Structures are given as structure tokens and as C-alpha cells.
Amino acid sequence: MAVVYVRQSSRQQVLEHRESTRLQYALVERAAGLGWARSRIVVIDEDLGRSAAVAGTRPGFARLVTEVTMGRVGIVVGIEMSRLARTGRDWHQLLELCSLSGALLADPDGVYDPGYYNDRLLLGLKGTMSEAELYLIKQRMASGRLAKAQRGELALPLPIGYARRGDGQVIIDPDEQAQHVVRLIFDMFTRLGTLNAVLRYLAEHDVRLPVRSRGGLDKGELQWRRASRETLQVMLHNPIYAGYYAYGRTRIDPTRQIPARPSTGRIVASPDEWLVALPGRMPAYLSVERYEANLARLAANRNTAATPGAVHNGTALLAGLLRCGRCGGHRVNVQYHAWGPAYVCSYEKTNYGAGTTCQHISAPALDRYVTEQVLAAITPAALQVSLHAAAQAEADRAQLDLLWRQRCERARYGVDRARRQYQLAEPENRLVVRQLERDWETALADADRLDRDYQRFRDTHPVTLSAADRDAITALANDLPALWAAETTTDADRKELLRTLIEKITVAVVGETELVDVTIVWAGGHETTGQAVRPVARLEQLSYYPRLIERIRALAAAGHTARQIADALNADGLRPPKRTNRFGVEQVRTILHQRGIRTQHHNTPVTVLAEHEWSVAGLAAALRMPTATAYTWIYRGWVTAHRASDDKHWIITADPTELDRLRQLRDRPPGYHQHRRWNPPNPPEPSQGDQE
Structure with a gap:
């Protein structure tokens, strides 16, 4: 054929x-x-x-x-x-x-x-x-x-907030509400700092974006659409808002192009690679400096090793700010456990598979220390903070009030337009008049609903702060610790303040002790140093361990009871290794029992424990579990234990490796041991003496 x-x-x-x-x-x-x-x-x-x-x-x-x-x-x-x-x-x-x-x-x-x-x-x-x-x-x-x-004459697609005249000249959208929405987006990004926060703000207040149709019967007409993450991303990156005429911001990468799809493979070029960049050729919404600051903030929000990343809602307040002072300033990551968050540097282990974690610091302890430093630094400026907060609150309400008034004005115009269309129609042409009448009624209903919503907004958010509101703001500013701990202050708010004031924090644990050297680099370059205290696993890790034991021996020899010894240690400012700030009676008794220290109130000699030996109460305290659970483990054979010489007490043998295994066993979810009752996880091999 x-x-x-x-x-x-x-x-x-x-x-x-x-x-x-x-x-x-x-x-x-x-x-x-x-x-x-x-x-x-x-x-x-x-x-x-x-x-x-x-x-x-x-x-x-x-x-x-x-x-x-x-x-x-x-x-x-x-x-x-x-x-x-x-x-x-x-x-x-x-x-x-x-x-x-x-x-x-x-x-x-x-x-x-x-x-x-x-x-x-x-x-x-x-x-x-x-x-x-x-x-x-x-x-x-x-x-x-x-x-x-x-020459700046090539007509490029215009973003939200711009329009083109008949002669081709680009102008800021003549619609005042469209201008206000665009400026509101940039103002909110400056305040909130993240794109997601701006998107949530727009959705919460039902702020729609003004989009002019580029084709069809309604070409050039203004349409109000919901904000999306992609649209906000394009707006914040577009240089036209800073007055730039830019051409060649994207190009086609053949290696990324999908066969049979010519429009794919498009990548964004850096400003140095733009084919044309003419500053000051377009009407601007913001300055070049502010545009570049927005780009820098967007880049910093990316979660990379060199940037702190965006603020999230986790409870670890220093995420993204910490650097390790022991292995070369690498970023310290956050790990969340059942007992709380922790800051962990595992650079060598993660990247090279060698060694163990570099350092491990309890997040609440370090957060508490840094928070104290920050509150101490900003307390002198409490009055200025309260005045700025009041002014900012009124400015935000004024912006929203203006947006509401513009929406109501647009609705009233829609009613007037529908009325005029209805009046211009021939009454005899009922096919047209009926539809125009329905349009008029719909416009009236929409305008009435919008007026009621605006009135409710005015009742709950008056533009001018009342005297009570101002007094409340001043009172909170004068009591910054209470404001910091208030339920209305979110973890994201706390992180935002910390990142505003602090550039980075370098931490280094002193040996294996509870002491942590902390260097805070404040915004502007000023540095302060200090020491924080972290919880540790064992009593022997305390930097003052020898002094603590000597003090306990001296108090015991003087005939003090366990309660009296605990009170004396607390009065001396000594701390236990765990997450408590004060010694308790049971802790002192455990120390006396483990170290074989007698007091005058003991009628029988205390069993002397060798290295890696634990009493039942001591192991239970170390693993943060009831003593009855420790006895259950002994009877099930999950720990290595033997009777003391008096045949009344159990002595458990557990070196650091065994302690780690027992902690994992302790962290099993509820009901796990009941389901595995006849098949206990990793039961220890019986000793030769037990077999006999």
C-alpha cells in the first residue's frame, strides 16, 4: 500500500x-x-x-x-x-x-x-x-x-500581584485587596519564618490568593483561590517582587528529561546563571535586601548539616543549634526515647562504623541550662519587649481588619453589579430575568454572611488593644520565666526565640562525668562559656565521686542515719547521678549497702559487694523499676544471681554490658514478657554451680 x-x-x-x-x-x-x-x-x-x-x-x-x-x-x-x-x-x-x-x-x-x-x-x-x-x-x-x-521588553508570565496594561507595561495589580494579600504574605514570612507557618496562617484566617486568569472567556479577571505550598514557594523565590526583570531562571537538563515529554527535565538556575537580570525594571513589593534575606531564611530551613533546619514541634529545644566539641564541630542530633529526648553525637559511628557514640546528653538538662542563660540575657529588655509585643499585636489585627473590610467592599460591589444587571434586563425576557434574579439574591446572601462574619471577628479581635490586654502583656513581659513556661507558649515558639538570639552552641562532656562544657555563640558573634550538669548512669561517673563516698563514710561513722546522711548531702549541694536533684533515703541506703559501709544502727554486718555486684534494691534503682520486678527476674533466671553468705540476701552480677542488656529488657512494651513467658528473651546460660 x-x-x-x-x-x-x-x-x-x-x-x-x-x-x-x-x-x-x-x-x-x-x-x-x-x-x-x-x-x-x-x-x-x-x-x-x-x-x-x-x-x-x-x-x-x-x-x-x-x-x-x-x-x-x-x-x-x-x-x-x-x-x-x-x-x-x-x-x-x-x-x-x-x-x-x-x-x-x-x-x-x-x-x-x-x-x-x-x-x-x-x-x-x-x-x-x-x-x-x-x-x-x-x-x-x-x-x-x-x-x-x-532590553527588558520580552513579555514574561506575571506572578500573583501584577498586571499588564494594553501597551505591555507591567504594573502592580490595581486591585487594593490583591496588593494587601501579597504584602501580607511577605510580612507573615518575616514574622513566622517558615513557609508552612505562613500557609497555616492563611488557611486559619481564610485568606485567598488573587489570581488573574490567563486565558478563556474570563481572561484578565481576578479569581480568588486557596493558598498552596507550591504557590507560596514560587512567590518567595520570584525576583520580580524585588524589582528584578529576570530571564533564564530555568533551563532544560537533557539528562533529567523523560523521553517523549519535552517539558520535563526543567531545573532552577542559580542567580549567577540567569541569562538576564535587570534590577529596578519592575515595580517592587519589597527591597532587594529583604528578598535576599527571605532566600537565606528558606535555605536555612532546609535540614542539612550546615543549617539548623526549620522549627518543628519536638520537645528538644536546641535541635539544629548544637555542635560537638569533642569530634570537630559536627552537628549533634536529637534522639527520642521512652524516658525523654537526648542529644547524641554519633558522627564516627554513623559515617565510618567505628567506635561508639561520641557523647550523650539528656536534652531537658541542657535545655534548662541554655534557657536560664537566654532569660538572663533578655530580662533587662523586658519593657521594650512588652511594648513591641503590643505594637505587633495591633499591627496584625489591623492587617486582618483591612482585609475583612476589603472583602466586604468587594461583596457589596458584587451586589450592586448584580442589581444593575437585573435592572437592565427586559422584564418580558423571563428566561434571562429569572437567572439574574437568582444571581442578585445569591450576592445579597453572600454579602450578608460576610458582614456577620466580620462583626464576629471585630467582637473577638478588636483593632485596638484594651487596657486589660496591655496590662496582661506587660505583666507577662516582666515575668519572662512564667511566660516561657506558660501553656500558651509552644515548643516551636521557644525554639524560634532561641534561634533568633543564638547562632550555635558547642557542647563537650568532661570525660564520662556529669559536667558538660557549653559555649554559646550569640547572634552578633559574642561568646559565653559555662558548665551544665547532665544525668549519668552510674555513681562512679560523678566528678566528685571520691569526695561523696568519703563524706558518706564520715557521716556514717559519726552515727548518722540514712535520712540524716541524705539531708547532709543535699545541704552540701551534692547531686545523685540520675535525673533527680536531691538524694533520697533509699538511694543512701543503697550506697551504704553496695559499699559495705556500716552505721551504728546496723545490728548485723553489711555484706561487702565486689566489683560488678549489685543488691536487689540497688539494681532495681539503677534500672528504674520496682524491687519486685528484680526478684521476678531472679526467679525466672533472667539475671545471674547467688545467695549472700548470710543466705538471706541475693547478690546479682552485672557488668556494664549486662546492664545494657537488662535496660533493653526493661524497655520492652507492656505485655511482652507475658506473651514470651515460656520463651524468655536472651536467658543467661546457667553456671556450672547451678547445673550441679
Whole structure:
């Protein structure tokens, strides 16, 4: 059969260049003149309006290749070779298939046999010229666009908040409400600091974005749409809001392009790679400095090793600010456990698989120390803080009130417009009048609902703060610790304040003790140093352990009871290793029992414990569990234990490795041990003495 291939490069050409399309369909007569019956002539025109630059987007060309491959085609007729392919790969593939199947190619100049070398050489030249022609066309168009862009005259798509006059001049959207919404977005990002926070604010107050339609019957009309993360991202990155005329902000990366999808593979170029950047050529909503500060804030919100990342709602307040002072200033991460969050540096272990964690610090202890330093630093400015807070609250309410008034004004205009349309209609034309009447009633209902909503907003959010509100703000500012601990202050608020005042914090645990060296680098570069105290696992880790034991021995020798010893230790300012601030009676008794220290109130000698030996009460206290649970583990054989010499007490053997295993056993979820009752996890092997 004969195939007549018909193609135009774009829909505009199909509509406007109809003579070319007619000539291509007339090639049916050419095929008939070459001897093919009309019943054996097939017209393939599925590619009308499709470019020949890529074969994957042309179903007609794919159908042609399939028919040629199956050997069903005797001749392919086209108005010119450029209609078949504009790339060398597609063109030579077609020539090879035609050569193998014996198909001919024909155009108005002649008939060619791809299997014949001279014809194939000529066809190859035609294909090369077709490809070069497309390249030259694209090059001329790109050069023209670039030259026009360098003069700032190339019309680019306008973002939200801008409009174009009939003469092509770009102006700020003349709609006051549209201007106010755009400025509100930038103001809220400056205040809240994250894109998600701005999005939540807009959704909470039902603030819609003004979008002008770019096509259709309502082209240029203002439409109000919900805010989305993608839209806000584009607005914050677009340099036109800072007055820049920018061209070439995106480019196509061929390595990322998906076959048959020419619009894919687009990447964002850095400002240094823009083809054209003309400052001051566009009306601006904000200064260049503020635009660059927004970009820097967006970059800092990315969670990378070099940036603190965005503020989240976790309870660890120093996330993103901590650097390790023991292994080269690497970032300290946050880990959340059942007993609370902790700051952990495991750089060597994570990246090289060597060693253990560099340091492990309880988050509440370090947070408490840094919070005290911050509150002490800002307390002198409490009055200025209260005045600024009051002014900021009134400014926020004024912005929202203005937005409400503009919405009400727009609704009243809609009512007036619907009324005028109804009055201009002929009363006899009921088909039109009924619809206009419904539109008028709908506009009246919307305006009335909006007025009621605005009144409720005014009742709950008056523009001017009352005297009671101002007194409450001043009272809170004068009691910053109470404001910091208030339920209305979220962890995200606390983190935001810390990041505003602090650039970074370097921490280094002193040996394995409870002491942590803390260096705070404040915003502006000033540094302060100090020591925080962290909970540790064992009594022996305390930096004052020898002094503590000597003090306990002295008090015991003097005949003091456990309660009296605990009171004396607390009066001396000594702390236990765990997360409590004061020694208790049971803790003192455990220490006396483990170290074999006797008091005058003991009638029997205390069993002396060797290294890695624990009493039942001592192990229970170390693992933060009831003593009864420790006895249950002994009876089930989950710990290594033996009777003391008096045959009354149990002594448990547990070195640091065994303690870690027991802690994991303790952290099992409720009900786990009951389900595994007859198959206990990792039961210890019985000793030789137990087997006997």
C-alpha cells in the first residue's frame, strides 16, 4: 500500500496555514499517479499540530514505522522530507527500515529507493538539511527572545500581584485587596519564618490568593483561590517582587528529561546563571535586601548539616543549634526515647562504623541550662519587649481588619453589579430575568454572611488593644520565666526565640562525668562559656565521686542515719547521678549497702559487694523499676544471681554490658514478657554451680 504522511508543526499552523495542509492531502493524487489504487492509499494525519523534533510525541510517525517494519508499505509520500523527521536519529531509522522492507520514499521532486546507495546519499543530505533547518529556526528564535529580554521588553508570565496594561507595561495589580494579600504574605514570612507557618496562617484566617486568569472567556479577571505550598514557594523565590526583570531562571537538563515529554527535565538556575537580570525594571513589593534575606531564611530551613533546619514541634529545644566539641564541630542530633529526648553525637559511628557514640546528653538538662542563660540575657529588655509585643499585636489585627473590610467592599460591589444587571434586563425576557434574579439574591446572601462574619471577628479581635490586654502583656513581659513556661507558649515558639538570639552552641562532656562544657555563640558573634550538669548512669561517673563516698563514710561513722546522711548531702549541694536533684533515703541506703559501709544502727554486718555486684534494691534503682520486678527476674533466671553468705540476701552480677542488656529488657512494651513467658528473651546460660 501507499502511505501519505500529513503533518503540521503546531495547532496555529493547522488553523492559519490551511493551504499547506490542503497540498499535503492532495498528495493522494501523486500516489495514484505512481500506480497505486485509491483503495490501497492510506493517509496518516494523526500528527497534525505536532512537532517532528521528537518521535515519541507523534503517534502517526510511530504507526508509519510499524507499517514499514511489517512490510506492508510500498511507498511513503510526503510534501517534503522535513515532514517525516527533524532529527537524524528518527530519519536514519526510517531509511534503514525502508531499505530492509523495500519501501520507497517520494516527494514532489522525485521517487527514491533507500536501498540504492545514490538515493540513500541524497536522502541523508535532505534529512541533514531538515535537521539543520530546525536548529537554525530555534537559534534565531532564541536569539531574538534573548535580545528582547536584554532590553527588558520580552513579555514574561506575571506572578500573583501584577498586571499588564494594553501597551505591555507591567504594573502592580490595581486591585487594593490583591496588593494587601501579597504584602501580607511577605510580612507573615518575616514574622513566622517558615513557609508552612505562613500557609497555616492563611488557611486559619481564610485568606485567598488573587489570581488573574490567563486565558478563556474570563481572561484578565481576578479569581480568588486557596493558598498552596507550591504557590507560596514560587512567590518567595520570584525576583520580580524585588524589582528584578529576570530571564533564564530555568533551563532544560537533557539528562533529567523523560523521553517523549519535552517539558520535563526543567531545573532552577542559580542567580549567577540567569541569562538576564535587570534590577529596578519592575515595580517592587519589597527591597532587594529583604528578598535576599527571605532566600537565606528558606535555605536555612532546609535540614542539612550546615543549617539548623526549620522549627518543628519536638520537645528538644536546641535541635539544629548544637555542635560537638569533642569530634570537630559536627552537628549533634536529637534522639527520642521512652524516658525523654537526648542529644547524641554519633558522627564516627554513623559515617565510618567505628567506635561508639561520641557523647550523650539528656536534652531537658541542657535545655534548662541554655534557657536560664537566654532569660538572663533578655530580662533587662523586658519593657521594650512588652511594648513591641503590643505594637505587633495591633499591627496584625489591623492587617486582618483591612482585609475583612476589603472583602466586604468587594461583596457589596458584587451586589450592586448584580442589581444593575437585573435592572437592565427586559422584564418580558423571563428566561434571562429569572437567572439574574437568582444571581442578585445569591450576592445579597453572600454579602450578608460576610458582614456577620466580620462583626464576629471585630467582637473577638478588636483593632485596638484594651487596657486589660496591655496590662496582661506587660505583666507577662516582666515575668519572662512564667511566660516561657506558660501553656500558651509552644515548643516551636521557644525554639524560634532561641534561634533568633543564638547562632550555635558547642557542647563537650568532661570525660564520662556529669559536667558538660557549653559555649554559646550569640547572634552578633559574642561568646559565653559555662558548665551544665547532665544525668549519668552510674555513681562512679560523678566528678566528685571520691569526695561523696568519703563524706558518706564520715557521716556514717559519726552515727548518722540514712535520712540524716541524705539531708547532709543535699545541704552540701551534692547531686545523685540520675535525673533527680536531691538524694533520697533509699538511694543512701543503697550506697551504704553496695559499699559495705556500716552505721551504728546496723545490728548485723553489711555484706561487702565486689566489683560488678549489685543488691536487689540497688539494681532495681539503677534500672528504674520496682524491687519486685528484680526478684521476678531472679526467679525466672533472667539475671545471674547467688545467695549472700548470710543466705538471706541475693547478690546479682552485672557488668556494664549486662546492664545494657537488662535496660533493653526493661524497655520492652507492656505485655511482652507475658506473651514470651515460656520463651524468655536472651536467658543467661546457667553456671556450672547451678547445673550441679
